[in-house]
Amino acid sequence: MSHAPLGSVDGARGAVPPPQEFVARSRYADPGVYDEAEADWVGWWEHQAHALAWTRPWDEPLAWDPPFARWFVGGRLNASVSCLDRHVEAGHGGQVAYHWVGEPGDRRDLTYAELAKQVGRLANALRGLGVARGDRVAIYLPMVPELVVAMLACARIGAPHSVVYAGFGAQALADRLVDAEAKVLITADGAHRRGEVLPLKRVADVAMGAAESVRACLVVRRTNSDVRLMPGRDAWYDEVVGQASPTCEPEAMDAEDPLFLLYTSGTTGTPKGIVHRTGGYLTHVAATHRMVFDHDPDRDVFWCAVNFGWITGHSYGVYGPLANRATSVLAEGALDHPSPDRAWRIAELDGVTTLYTTPAIIRAFRAAGEDRPAAHDLSSLRLLGSVGEPIEPEVWRWYHEAVGGGRCPIVDTWWQAETGGMMLSPLPAITEAKPGSAMRPLPGIEASVVDDEGAAVERGQAGHLTVPRPWPGMLQTIWGDDERYRRTYWSRFGDEVYATGDRARVDDDGDLWLLGRDDEVLKVAGHRLSSAELEAAIVDHRAVAEAAVAGRADPLVGHAIVAFVRLRPGYDADPARVAQLREHVAARFGAIARPETIVVVDDLPKTRAGTIMRRLLEDLAEGRAPGDTSALDDPDLVAHLVEATAEATGRR
Numbered sequence: 001m002s003h004a005p006l007g008s009v010d011g012a013r014g015a016v017p018p019p020q021e022f023v024a025r026s027r028y029a030d031p032g033v034y035d036e037a038e039a040d041w042v043g044w045w046e047h048q049a050h051a052l053a054w055t056r057p058w059d060e061p062l063a064w065d066p067p068f069a070r071w072f073v074g075g076r077l078n079a080s081v082s083c084l085d086r087h088v089e090a091g092h093g094g095q096v097a098y099h100w101v102g103e104p105g106d107r108r109d110l111t112y113a114e115l116a117k118q119v120g121r122l123a124n125a126l127r128g129l130g131v132a133r134g135d136r137v138a139i140y141l142p143m144v145p146e147l148v149v150a151m152l153a154c155a156r157i158g159a160p161h162s163v164v165y166a167g168f169g170a171q172a173l174a175d176r177l178v179d180a181e182a183k184v185l186i187t188a189d190g191a192h193r194r195g196e197v198l199p200l201k202r203v204a205d206v207a208m209g210a211a212e213s214v215r216a217c218l219v220v221r222r223t224n225s226d227v228r229l230m231p232g233r234d235a236w237y238d239e240v241v242g243q244a245s246p247t248c249e250p251e252a253m254d255a256e257d258p259l260f261l262l263y264t265s266g267t268t269g270t271p272k273g274i275v276h277r278t279g280g281y282l283t284h285v286a287a288t289h290r291m292v293f294d295h296d297p298d299r300d301v302f303w304c305a306v307n308f309g310w311i312t313g314h315s316y317g318v319y320g321p322l323a324n325r326a327t328s329v330l331a332e333g334a335l336d337h338p339s340p341d342r343a344w345r346i347a348e349l350d351g352v353t354t355l356y357t358t359p360a361i362i363r364a365f366r367a368a369g370e371d372r373p374a375a376h377d378l379s380s381l382r383l384l385g386s387v388g389e390p391i392e393p394e395v396w397r398w399y400h401e402a403v404g405g406g407r408c409p410i411v412d413t414w415w416q417a418e419t420g421g422m423m424l425s426p427l428p429a430i431t432e433a434k435p436g437s438a439m440r441p442l443p444g445i446e447a448s449v450v451d452d453e454g455a456a457v458e459r460g461q462a463g464h465l466t467v468p469r470p471w472p473g474m475l476q477t478i479w480g481d482d483e484r485y486r487r488t489y490w491s492r493f494g495d496e497v498y499a500t501g502d503r504a505r506v507d508d509d510g511d512l513w514l515l516g517r518d519d520e521v522l523k524v525a526g527h528r529l530s531s532a533e534l535e536a537a538i539v540d541h542r543a544v545a546e547a548a549v550a551g552r553a554d555p556l557v558g559h560a561i562v563a564f565v566r567l568r569p570g571y572d573a574d575p576a577r578v579a580q581l582r583e584h585v586a587a588r589f590g591a592i593a594r595p596e597t598i599v600v601v602d603d604l605p606k607t608r609a610g611t612i613m614r615r616l617l618e619d620l621a622e623g624r625a626p627g628d629t630s631a632l633d634d635p636d637l638v639a640h641l642v643e644a645t646a647e648a649t650g651r652r
């Protein structure tokens, strides 16, 4: 490892040692933690589990029947008790759990005592609606305090929640309601988004029309939008909750009982309901939140600046921080609206010490003006984090200098919805971080980069990133589909090795550099979208016969969506049609899925076996000369595709 002095990182691989001042105040500065964890990794995770509140100890820490694991077998706990009650009982009821900031500028502080009461009320109200242990509750809310309240209320009564990102459209919501057979939906009248109001309840109405299982719907008042309440099904959240008692007996959950489902994009058109268990998940997210963010509940103000509808918000916006009695910031709406300085104003006002967000957001901050953060007093910041995509070394360096003032370590954390919590990351007081590298497995975790045959690659080589042993935050299964769980994650390299679907390179020091996905999953502004799901949304339009999407690398959003579309006979490829198609996808799937470019083609490039040649579409999307096209069924198609793409991108 090279030893570059602080603030003068040179070259993509120059490592930045932790600043002395940071190390001096850190609680996790002993490099011995890696060996200690490795010497008895199951025992080490047991030790982490003791930091939670259990009502019955486990009999066995891990039962591994590949590819199915059971963690803390026989143990009992309730996640809401570990996150709320025990802090209140220990005298911290008056501590702020969330500084909430609404998009229009309204603010509200929520203490642990207040949060606990609200959770109790909603939990009782849900029980009153007939929600029993094991029933699923869907949550489709903007970033309002009720989102966190709803998650914890579900945890309290043992009803797995399924949070659906409020930017998703009716079809995406309906698919998720149907697959989970959700009994209740909690939504809002509307959501603020860049000064406009998204009609959430109206979208929910369409979705509920297609989801018979939903028997009741609670509606949070947020935007005073005009909504219709269907008698017998819908009710205002505040009216129902206002009548309920704040005291609610927690359900004694088994460590293995599901805490929640979270749908994520896979390689097929149907989203996967990732199931997370109670004991293992909470252990993993609490331990990693504590270590990786060097978290001190009496010092830090933690800001997980992402939408909580994604796994990052579940693990490091809600469960990890609350288990560790953190004071967090919860911000509604876009971070650069109404002013590009909004994030820095919030950080300044609330004295944020730790900021965790995505490269897409960091790039947008930078694009808004390299020097903007300098106009604010960001001296409270001591640690910065990144998640969701590789962060380019030059973006890393800007984050480090312009936001962190050169004194804050950066933790580039690699993980997935499926892993539940962080897997690879620097430890801020120990690791000499290399800009752009997620570095190494965290203590207690193992990872290996392997070739196609499953053999570990040499240093300097790239391959598939795998996890060759269980970890507590690992998904339990895919909702209702154990077989798909096995096939998707545990078949490529045998049933004892978890295939992440990512590619990575091991450098000469053994540190890991993520290279992107092996499969057809796109990252658009940090959001994970599958090409198959996008294609289904396009083909759903009556004018479309067939569609295939590819990602164009975009300096700001990661991937921009380029859709290749063959129209049905009788439909014209005029600009109005193209505009209509883009809006169709946005309405069905959500604005994040709106294709940047639509290329109308005579036919899609297929091999003689009939499969779409995705590599060629990627070349076209990127504006590269097509590579080897000899496998194409119709080689004459290439010239047409090149021309159509050039024309469409010229129109962009």
Ligand code: WTA
Pocket: 264, 310, 311, 312, 386, 387, 388, 389, 390, 391, 412, 413, 414, 415, 416, 417, 418, 438, 500, 501, 502, 514, 516, 517, 527, 528
């Ligand atoms: C990618 C988000 C590089 C990766 C927590 C992974 C990353 C997918 C990083 C999971 C990182 C996440 N560096 N790539 N630090 N973090 N990824 O499920 O491709 O939304 O497989 O979870 O994001 O996305 P997901």
